[in-house]
Amino acid sequence: QQQVKQSPQSLIVQKGGISIINCAYENTAFDYFPWYQQFPGKGPALLIAIRPDVSEKKEGRFTISFNKSAKQFSLHIMDSQPGDSATYFCAASYSGGGNKLTFGTGTQLKVEL
């Protein structure tokens, strides 16, 4: 059972454009929703995270939008740069479950000049 669904699988954006990646979850017990960025040969690195008591969180060019009723959340990358080219994973966890992460399937982002 895939508890976190992520789309699109791949994304090509022009430099300066907005990259948008979407995730949907099923388990209403989830209370922590992070986004991870992964470069080839490296482990995932936390980019930004949100809890369900807020609808939006912004850190620099990265914004998470969260819709609790729809059980959806998304990552927006503003002014996308070639250095943002990486694989992005959404994830979810709940404190009662030891905070173990359930990951989406990943989105391969390429930012073109």
Place this chain on the structure above:
Amino acid sequence: GAGVSQSPSNKVTEKGKDVELRCDPISGHTALYWYRQSLGQGLEFLIYFQGNSAPDKSGLPSDRFSAERTGGSVSTLTIQRTQQEDSAVYLCASSLFGQGGNEQFFGPGTRLTVL
């Protein structure tokens, strides 16, 4: 400060052999997680240690997989009688569970190839 380290970075083994993968978490982190990243299954949870509590082994795919954490620090993931489907990148993460958030810091992973 030092991040999560894992060794070896790459491991090639023959089918049927046992392998041990090591994880050194960030000093002071009480929680330690193992995940597996493979083309077919994506990123999946394997096992979780928190302090002195019994580990959560709910993600281990078979009884060929086991892990231990000695002294609340270093962890070893052991795969016995390796199979080709065990080929994947094994990732370790640690966190300050219950202290200010759930951020998990990942190591660079061990790429396991079973021939």
